[in-house]
Amino acid sequence: MFRVRGRRIAACAAVVATAMTLASCGSRVDQSSSSTAATGAVDASGTTIKVGLLNSLSGTMAISEVTVKNALMLAVDEINAAGGVLGKKIEPVSEDGASDWPTFAEKAQKLISQDRVAAVFGCWTSASRKAVKPVFEKNKALLFYPVQYEGLEQSPYIYYTGATTNQQIVPALDYLKAQGKTSLYLVGSDYVFPRTANKIIKAYADANGMKVLGEDYAPLGSTEFSTITNKVKAAGAGAVFNTLNGDSNVAFFKEYKSAGLTADKMPVLSVSIAEEEVKSIGTQYLADQLTAWNYYQTTPGAANEKFVKAYKAKYGEDKPTSDPMEAAYVSVYLWKAMVEKAGAFDVEKVKAAGAAGDITFDAPEGKVTVDGPTQHVHKTARIGKIGSDGLINEVWNSGEPIKPDPYLKDYAWAKSLA
Amino acid sequence: MTLVFSQLFTGISIGAVLLLIALGLSLTFGQMNVINMAHGEFIMAGAYTVYVVQQIITNAGVSLLVALPVAFLVAGAMGVVLEFLLIRRLYTRPLDTLLVTWGVALILQQLARDIFGAPNVQTRAPDLLTGSITIFSSGDGNDLMVANSRLFILTLALLAVAALTLGLRMTPLGRRIRAVVQNRDLAAASGIATGRVDRMTFFIGSGLAGIAGVALTLVGPIGPTMGTNIIIDAFLVVVVGGIGQLKGTVIVAFALGMMQSLVEYSTTISVAKVLVFLTIVAFLQWRPQGLFTLRTRSLA
Numbered sequence: 001m002f003r004v005r006g007r008r009i010a011a012c013a014a015v016v017a018t019a020m021t022l023a024s025c026g027s028r029v030d031q032s033s034s035s036t037a038a039t040g041a042v043d044a045s046g047t048t049i050k051v052g053l054l055n056s057l058s059g060t061m062a063i064s065e066v067t068v069k070n071a072l073m074l075a076v077d078e079i080n081a082a083g084g085v086l087g088k089k090i091e092p093v094s095e096d097g098a099s100d101w102p103t104f105a106e107k108a109q110k111l112i113s114q115d116r117v118a119a120v121f122g123c124w125t126s127a128s129r130k131a132v133k134p135v136f137e138k139n140k141a142l143l144f145y146p147v148q149y150e151g152l153e154q155s156p157y158i159y160y161t162g163a164t165t166n167q168q169i170v171p172a173l174d175y176l177k178a179q180g181k182t183s184l185y186l187v188g189s190d191y192v193f194p195r196t197a198n199k200i201i202k203a204y205a206d207a208n209g210m211k212v213l214g215e216d217y218a219p220l221g222s223t224e225f226s227t228i229t230n231k232v233k234a235a236g237a238g239a240v241f242n243t244l245n246g247d248s249n250v251a252f253f254k255e256y257k258s259a260g261l262t263a264d265k266m267p268v269l270s271v272s273i274a275e276e277e278v279k280s281i282g283t284q285y286l287a288d289q290l291t292a293w294n295y296y297q298t299t300p301g302a303a304n305e306k307f308v309k310a311y312k313a314k315y316g317e318d319k320p321t322s323d324p325m326e327a328a329y330v331s332v333y334l335w336k337a338m339v340e341k342a343g344a345f346d347v348e349k350v351k352a353a354g355a356a357g358d359i360t361f362d363a364p365e366g367k368v369t370v371d372g373p374t375q376h377v378h379k380t381a382r383i384g385k386i387g388s389d390g391l392i393n394e395v396w397n398s399g400e401p402i403k404p405d406p407y408l409k410d411y412a413w414a415k416s417l418a
Numbered sequence: 419m420t421l422v423f424s425q426l427f428t429g430i431s432i433g434a435v436l437l438l439i440a441l442g443l444s445l446t447f448g449q450m451n452v453i454n455m456a457h458g459e460f461i462m463a464g465a466y467t468v469y470v471v472q473q474i475i476t477n478a479g480v481s482l483l484v485a486l487p488v489a490f491l492v493a494g495a496m497g498v499v500l501e502f503l504l505i506r507r508l509y510t511r512p513l514d515t516l517l518v519t520w521g522v523a524l525i526l527q528q529l530a531r532d533i534f535g536a537p538n539v540q541t542r543a544p545d546l547l548t549g550s551i552t553i554f555s556s557g558d559g560n561d562l563m564v565a566n567s568r569l570f571i572l573t574l575a576l577l578a579v580a581a582l583t584l585g586l587r588m589t590p591l592g593r594r595i596r597a598v599v600q601n602r603d604l605a606a607a608s609g610i611a612t613g614r615v616d617r618m619t620f621f622i623g624s625g626l627a628g629i630a631g632v633a634l635t636l637v638g639p640i641g642p643t644m645g646t647n648i649i650i651d652a653f654l655v656v657v658v659g660g661i662g663q664l665k666g667t668v669i670v671a672f673a674l675g676m677m678q679s680l681v682e683y684s685t686t687i688s689v690a691k692v693l694v695f696l697t698i699v700a701f702l703q704w705r706p707q708g709l710f711t712l713r714t715r716s717l718a
Binding site: 060062063066190216217218219221222223224226227228230231234247250251254255257258259260276279280281282284285 | 421424425428431432435536537538539540541542543548549550563565566567568636637638639640641643644647678679682683686687688691
């Protein structure tokens with residue numbers, strides 16, 4: 001009786017496993033066949049100019065990436081209402097990356113060779129960026145990437161409008177040091193960003209007399225944090241540096257509060273929690289904890305008031321704006337400025353226009369400038385405190401935009417990282 | 419020393435969560451042999467029930483207490499509908515049941531996304547359940563503390579086990595359920611409406627999933643995909659515990675929780691998970707039928 005049942009269960013498992021393997025194979029085959037397609041130059045012959053929007057509109061990343069697509073569409077609409085770029089209206093072509101990295105590569109190829117777009121805006125996870133990078137480099141096409149990331153990358157065909165490490169993680173550490181914190185505990189999800197970030201944090205700590213008392217990684221999607229919380233508590237660190245992503249944050253902060261740990265005893269500084277995430281974790285658990293970004297919905301300035309107002313008018317009063325959304329919105333305007341300076345949509349001419357380092361935009365976060373050599377953006381770092389209303393209030397900023405340094409070449413303590 | 423105790427309690431509390439999510443499954447999978455991949459989504463339904471109840475009753479404590487029976491009924495009703503429409507037609511085809519219920523799970527996830535939106539929703543826990551009790555004060559700030567939410571889940575899990583055990587042993591329905599499990603044909607021949615008993619069993623099993631969902635709102639995220647993260651652990655507990663036996667489920671839930679917590683403390687989550695899985699594989703080699711087995715005279 002039991003033997004038969006065991007076999008049946010094994011057979012069931014085999015069916016599921018096979019189905020999953022086949023599903024993932026399918027997309028991979030498409031990718032390799034399409035990447036051999038002919039290179040499409042930018043098509044600027046029509047009365048409109050096409051640009052690609054490449055975001056996950058389905059799958060686990062959709063929650064975050066849809067907001068980025070919304071921000072991109074807002075920028076496109078505004079530019080079109082003001083007359084377009086070089087007299088041409090922008091025609092957005094949206095593709096769904098489906099939270100699947102091979103699909104991102106496949107859709108990027110489609111946008112470049114079939115739609116012959118002038119530039120592509122999008123991607124969120126580092127894995128999706130790494131997947132499309134060779135496609136853009138091979139076809140000599142442009143990608144604007146709007147999310148903070150782990151640095152150590154500089155592709156000639158990618159513009160990075162989110163923060164690199166020296167505009168987010170390093171200022172966050174400077175802030176904690178200035179607050180008199182001498183020891184840290186590192187908690188992160190187990191993938192490339194947290195691991196790289198923590199390597200940088202440890203090098204910084206070594207050079208600045210801070211102690212790293214512990215380092216723990218949880219698999220993505222992990223929701224059992226009682227042991228990690230016990231370890232954090234026992235270590236008694238001055239602060240926790242949190243690079244967890246997604247659902248894990250909810251479980252971690254619920255456990256953290258249950259264990260009697262509070263923001264004034266042992267603050268948690270997070271680099272992946274923006275306004276949207278605050279809403280789904282719950283202010284009950286997050287109040288007074290710290291975040292590090294370059295933009296908050298509450299950032300003062302006329303440009304931001306206009307951005308927040310326009311976004312809410314288009315997508316709903318209850319929709320918050322966040323850092324990656326702002327960086328996406330800005331990326332379209334920076335591309336427009338480069339095209340107008342070049343006087344053409346041609347990729348190499350646009351790149352040449354960007355290389356001089358005089359492309360600027362009065363962004364919601366303040367003035368941003370494209371850095372010629374690195375193709376990153378000069379950005380102001382901001383530390384925020386999460387309020388009980390779910391918004392994040394700035395408690396510190398770097399005063400002026402920080403020059404991007406993706407390889408941390410200007411930091412003596414970071415020599416060992418390269 | 420404080421650490422050892424707090425890790426022991428962590429083990430018990432992980433075990434309590436495992437027990438709650440596996441308890442309903444031990445009825446539907448363990449007693450009825452139905453591989454219900456949508457069990458995790460019934461748990462999700464229970465969690466969303468808390469969210470909906472809180473929209474109506476604003477007091478966090480009262481709404482949680484109200485949500486418990488409501489979630490039981492909601493998830494139970496979903497179970498009965500699933501049983502009536504699909505599963506009862508597939509009792510002899512376990513492979514098809516697996517695929518069909520997996521499909522139902524995907525539909526329910528999408529439904530949750532359409533109704534509540536793709537991002538997680540938040541519920542408020544009563545203040546009483548976000549704090550902790552200090553069991554032992556060590557003086558150096560590293561006190562032995564026990565989270566109230568975990569105590570609540572532990573109590574809930576033990577109450578559910580007690581109610582289920584008593585129900586199966588003492589009530590006429592419990593007797594009928596056991597009769598059908600042990601020998602379906604003989605039970606039918608003795609005048610038991612086996613179809614109705616199946617439906618009631620499924621109702622209770624699914625309802626328990628709803629209760630588990632309510633408890634999980636205190637410790638984890640509430641979102642459309644929360645069920646998929648849970649379902650594997652639930653099946654593990656029931657398979658290792660032995661099919662058809664409640665006490666196996668209880669013992670294995672706490673044993674796995676304890677093992678996870680003690681191994682994880684000296685290593686990492688991933689290593690602990692691997693070791694737990696390896697142990698389970700080795701254990702099932704030794705006892706493929708699980709910890710306890712139900713001896714019957716049935717020829718099936």
